[in-house]
Amino acid sequence: MTAFATPAGFLAALRGLPQADAAARSAAIARQGELTKPPGSLGRLEDIAVFMAGWQGNPLPRLDRGSAVVFAGNHGIVARGVSAFPASVTAQMVSNFEAGGAAINALSRAAGLELKIVSVDLDRPTADFTQAPAMSEDECLAALNAGAAAVADVPDLVVLGEMGIGNSTTAAALCLASFGGSASDWVGPGTGVDGEGIARKIAVVEAGVALHRDALTTPFEILRRLGGRELAAIAGAVVAARLAGLPVMLDGFICCAAIAPLAAACPDILAHCLAGHVSAEPGHRLLLERMGIEPLLSLGMRLGEGSGAATATLLVRAALAVHAEMATFAEAGVSAA
Numbered sequence: 001m002t003a004f005a006t007p008a009g010f011l012a013a014l015r016g017l018p019q020a021d022a023a024a025r026s027a028a029i030a031r032q033g034e035l036t037k038p039p040g041s042l043g044r045l046e047d048i049a050v051f052m053a054g055w056q057g058n059p060l061p062r063l064d065r066g067s068a069v070v071f072a073g074n075h076g077i078v079a080r081g082v083s084a085f086p087a088s089v090t091a092q093m094v095s096n097f098e099a100g101g102a103a104i105n106a107l108s109r110a111a112g113l114e115l116k117i118v119s120v121d122l123d124r125p126t127a128d129f130t131q132a133p134a135m136s137e138d139e140c141l142a143a144l145n146a147g148a149a150a151v152a153d154v155p156d157l158v159v160l161g162e163m164g165i166g167n168s169t170t171a172a173a174l175c176l177a178s179f180g181g182s183a184s185d186w187v188g189p190g191t192g193v194d195g196e197g198i199a200r201k202i203a204v205v206e207a208g209v210a211l212h213r214d215a216l217t218t219p220f221e222i223l224r225r226l227g228g229r230e231l232a233a234i235a236g237a238v239v240a241a242r243l244a245g246l247p248v249m250l251d252g253f254i255c256c257a258a259i260a261p262l263a264a265a266c267p268d269i270l271a272h273c274l275a276g277h278v279s280a281e282p283g284h285r286l287l288l289e290r291m292g293i294e295p296l297l298s299l300g301m302r303l304g305e306g307s308g309a310a311t312a313t314l315l316v317r318a319a320l321a322v323h324a325e326m327a328t329f330a331e332a333g334v335s336a337a
């Protein structure tokens with residue numbers, strides 16, 4: 001499937017985003033008001049049920065088939081010593097995902113999600129963005145379309161994750177290019193680099209953004225020049241999910257950074273997205289603030305893979321359970337206020 005044939009086609013999709021079903025939302029809000037509880041007493045669980053109703057176009061939304069989709073890609077900047085782990089770990093972790101042994105395997109089982117792993121040209125790392133654009137136009141389009149294809153047959157909810165050694169540096173570059181500030185606002189330990197590693201990461205992010213500065217004029221160019229294949233795939237998945245009216249659960253710093261270029265240019269792209277958690281990677285809280293979205297969980301997680309998003313899916317199950325299963329005041333013969 002080719003959802004996005006050209007960079008202009010991808011950008012045009014951002015200008016014609018569909019909205020949630022207003023009637024289904026209103027019906028869900030009305031039902032929440034009739035359930036046997038003080039109005040608003042289930043807090044954000046109520047909001048999640050209404051959100052799901054709007055995007056599913058169903059006043060009684062379901063989570064029968066949701067998928068966690070983990071995109072993997074490799075990064076040229078790893079040669080600059082920006083990660084505590086070697087690039088070979090990306091492919092090794094993909095094997096671990098396929099064998100069922102990673103955190104995301106256990107968490108997607110626990111959350112009742114199917115798990116899809118999508119390797120995006122793992123054997124072709126992106127170019128070092130301090131020297132050249134990370135991807136050509138065709139490579140970036142191919143990654144966007146790999147993301148779109150991966151969510152094409154997901155019916156109820158898509159949970160996004162990533163695996164790519166070095167991508168916390170890539171993510172920081174995307175954030176700096178999208179929301180400004182200084183590189184040190186967005187760089188953190190990732191897999192656990194020390195102070196010298198942090199300094200190297202800051203230098204790489206600054207050099208990349210400086211090299212491409214004059215060309216970072218559209219979300220496509222930011223993703224292409226500074227991004228990674230798995231991160232462009234996440235961006236493509238988020239836009240394709242929106243065009244299909246499919247709600248999305250975002251993961252940590254890196255997953256959110258993948259859509260920072262889109263969100264900076266078009267904040268409405270976040271309307272069908274929930275932020276599963278705020279990660280311990282320091283840039284994530286700032287990024288969520290800049291994107292104007294409130295995380296569901298704050299558990300000190302800093303793994304990636306979609307692990308925080310899968311964990312937060314358990315809250316969606318809780319929200320949909322009370323929404324569907326509670327009695328109304330009339331049904332239970334309880335006096336309303």
Ligand SMILES: Cc1cc2ncn([C@H]3O[C@H](COP(=O)(O)O)[C@@H](O)[C@H]3O)c2cc1C
Nearest residue numbers: 083162163164165166167168190191304305
């Ligand atoms: C064994 C292992 C499993 C992981 N699962 C996710 N990540 C996370 O760490 C990487 C980002 O950190 P950095 O930029 O420091 O390389 C990404 O692959 C991310 O998903 C992992 C990292 C490792 C080592």
Ligand SMILES: O=C(O)c1cccnc1
Nearest residue numbers: 252253254279302303304
């Ligand atoms: O928040 C994240 O996405 C994250 C943080 C550290 C390492 N990997 C992922």
